[in-house]
Amino acid sequence: AQSVTQLDSHVSVSEGTPVLLRCNYSSSYSPSLFWYVQHPNKGLQLLLKYTSAATLVKGINGFEAEFKKSETSFHLTKPSAHMSDAAEYFCVVSGGYGGSQGNLIFGKGTKLSVKP
Amino acid sequence: NAGVTQTPKFRVLKTGQSMTLLCAQDMNHEYMYWYRQDPGMGLRLIHYSVGEGTTAKGEVPDGYNVSRLKKQNFLLGLESAAPSQTSVYFCASRRNLHSGANVLTFGAGSRLTVL
Known part of the structure; x- marks a missing residue:
C-alpha cells in the first residue's frame, strides 16, 4: 500500500530566503510522485511530477523536487521565496494499478507562510 | 478550454436535505474522482469512475452516491445531509x-455547509 507523510504542517519563511517542504513516501513499487499547490479558496494546481525519469524534477514558478529512493523522500525546494508562494502544498503518491484504480494518495498538506 | 467545472460553488443545506453536485469535464477523460477536503486531513477519495456507466467506492464513501451516465459528467449526491458532510x-x-504520469486536473471546488 502507498502512503505519504508531510513532515511539517506549517512552514514560515522570509521573502527571498530558501523554501524546503519535506515529504516522505511509502510504496511497494516504483511510484509516481507529485506536488500540488492550493492558493486560498482555489483548486489544486500541479507544480511538478516525478515518473522514474530524471530524479531532479523542475516545476513551475521556480520550484523543484528531488526523488531520493534510498531515503524515500521527495522534498520540494525553491531558492528564493516570493510573497505569492504563500499557499498550501500537497505531496502526492500515485496508487498505481491496484486499489482505487490509480488513485492519488494525498499528504495532509503543508501551509507555507512568507513574511515580508 | 473549460477543463473541469463544478456546480454549485457554494451551498448551504439543512440536516436531512438532499442535493447533487455536478462535475463536468470537456477533455474526454476516462477517469473521474470526487474528493473531500477537511482541515488537516488533506484530500480523501469519496468515489471514482473509470469510465461511462461505472463507479466505485473510495476511502470515505458512506453517505454519498454517484452516477456517471455520460462520460463528461460525474454527479455526487447526498441523500440525507449531515453536519459531518460540511466540507x-x-x-x-x-x-x-497509461498517458503521461497520472496527472489529475481539478475543478475549483464546491463549498458545502450542512446546518
Missing part, C-alpha cells in the same frame, strides 16, 4: 492510467 468537495479527472 469542500473537489472533482478531478484524468485521461487514463
Whole structure:
C-alpha cells in the first residue's frame, strides 16, 4: 500500500530566503510522485511530477523536487521565496494499478507562510 | 478550454436535505474522482469512475452516491445531509492510467455547509 507523510504542517519563511517542504513516501513499487499547490479558496494546481525519469524534477514558478529512493523522500525546494508562494502544498503518491484504480494518495498538506 | 467545472460553488443545506453536485469535464477523460477536503486531513477519495456507466467506492464513501451516465459528467449526491458532510468537495479527472504520469486536473471546488 502507498502512503505519504508531510513532515511539517506549517512552514514560515522570509521573502527571498530558501523554501524546503519535506515529504516522505511509502510504496511497494516504483511510484509516481507529485506536488500540488492550493492558493486560498482555489483548486489544486500541479507544480511538478516525478515518473522514474530524471530524479531532479523542475516545476513551475521556480520550484523543484528531488526523488531520493534510498531515503524515500521527495522534498520540494525553491531558492528564493516570493510573497505569492504563500499557499498550501500537497505531496502526492500515485496508487498505481491496484486499489482505487490509480488513485492519488494525498499528504495532509503543508501551509507555507512568507513574511515580508 | 473549460477543463473541469463544478456546480454549485457554494451551498448551504439543512440536516436531512438532499442535493447533487455536478462535475463536468470537456477533455474526454476516462477517469473521474470526487474528493473531500477537511482541515488537516488533506484530500480523501469519496468515489471514482473509470469510465461511462461505472463507479466505485473510495476511502470515505458512506453517505454519498454517484452516477456517471455520460462520460463528461460525474454527479455526487447526498441523500440525507449531515453536519459531518460540511466540507469542500473537489472533482478531478484524468485521461487514463497509461498517458503521461497520472496527472489529475481539478475543478475549483464546491463549498458545502450542512446546518
